[in-house]
Amino acid sequence: xxxxxxxxxxxxxxxxxxxxxxxxxxxxxxxxxxxxxxxxxxxxxxxxxxxxxxxxxxxxxxxxxxxxxxxxxxxxxxxxxxxxxxxxxxxxxxxxxxxxxxxxxxxxxxxxxxxxxxxxxxxxxxxxxxxxxxxxxxxxxxxxxxxxxxxxxxxxxxxxxxxxxxxxxxxxxxxxxxxxxxxxxxxxxxxxxxxxxxxxxxxxxxxxxxxxxxxxxxxx
Numbered sequence: 001x002x003x004x005x006x007x008x009x010x011x012x013x014x015x016x017x018x019x020x021x022x023x024x025x026x027x028x029x030x031x032x033x034x035x036x037x038x039x040x041x042x043x044x045x046x047x048x049x050x051x052x053x054x055x056x057x058x059x060x061x062x063x064x065x066x067x068x069x070x071x072x073x074x075x076x077x078x079x080x081x082x083x084x085x086x087x088x089x090x091x092x093x094x095x096x097x098x099x100x101x102x103x104x105x106x107x108x109x110x111x112x113x114x115x116x117x118x119x120x121x122x123x124x125x126x127x128x129x130x131x132x133x134x135x136x137x138x139x140x141x142x143x144x145x146x147x148x149x150x151x152x153x154x155x156x157x158x159x160x161x162x163x164x165x166x167x168x169x170x171x172x173x174x175x176x177x178x179x180x181x182x183x184x185x186x187x188x189x190x191x192x193x194x195x196x197x198x199x200x201x202x203x204x205x206x207x208x209x210x211x212x213x214x215x216x217x218x219x220x
Contacts, residue, residue: 100140100208111212115139116146124155124169124189132197137206144207148214149196157189170196 099114116139119125129142146155152171153159160167160175167175168185169192178185181195204210204220214220 100143109212109216111208111215113140113143113147113208113211116143124157124193127190128193128197131193132207135197135201141207144211145197145200148207148211148220151214152220155189157187157192168192168196170199172196172199 099112101110101112119129125146128145132142149155149169153169155169157169164173166173168178169189172178178192178195182188182191185191200207200210204213210220
């Protein structure tokens with residue numbers, strides 16, 4: 001081949017040459033962009049990676065919406081300083097045949113909640129009714145709670161969402177947050193109920209507020 005060997009341009013360079021020729025025929029030229037070196041590209045790639053990783057933790061895979069504050073931070077219902085995200089909404093609840101009619105104060109939306117029957121003695125729902133009575137919540141709020149947790153777990157204390165990992169009757173995400181109410185949070189429905197009621201009270205004021213949010217966003 002002589003002193004010099006023929007060098008075959010790469011496919012990328014051939015495409016660029018063809019593009020330049022097409023522009024030249026029209027009296028145009030390709031703008032010369034500054035060359036991005038490896039040293040300059042690494043910080044940019046690092047920034048993109050950090051932002052992408054952050055979004056993975058902010059987006060809630062279970063609901064498809066932005067994750068609630070309880071999924072971004074470890075929520076302790078006994079810690080009053082950790083309740084800056086309280087859901088402030090007023091509702092008017094009235095009895096109707098077969099259930100309760102709830103009207104939101106700001107959005108003026110109407111929700112119907114089926115009336116919950118009296119629970120069987122010794123059941124998880126019986127414990128929940130006794131527990132919420134200490135907060136002066138009546139059968140309207142109990143009905144909202146029953147319907148909410150029917151939707152979430154059907155009141156199964158071993159229920160685990162295969163997609164998100166949410167666990168227990170209130171579907172705590174992660175389930176370990178319920179450890180603030182007892183070390184037996186994985187197997188004791190009463191521990192789960194106490195945590196779930198405190199969570200609802202702190203964030204939505206009452207179960208009907210949580211039900212309205214669940215109706216609107218399909219998560220609470």
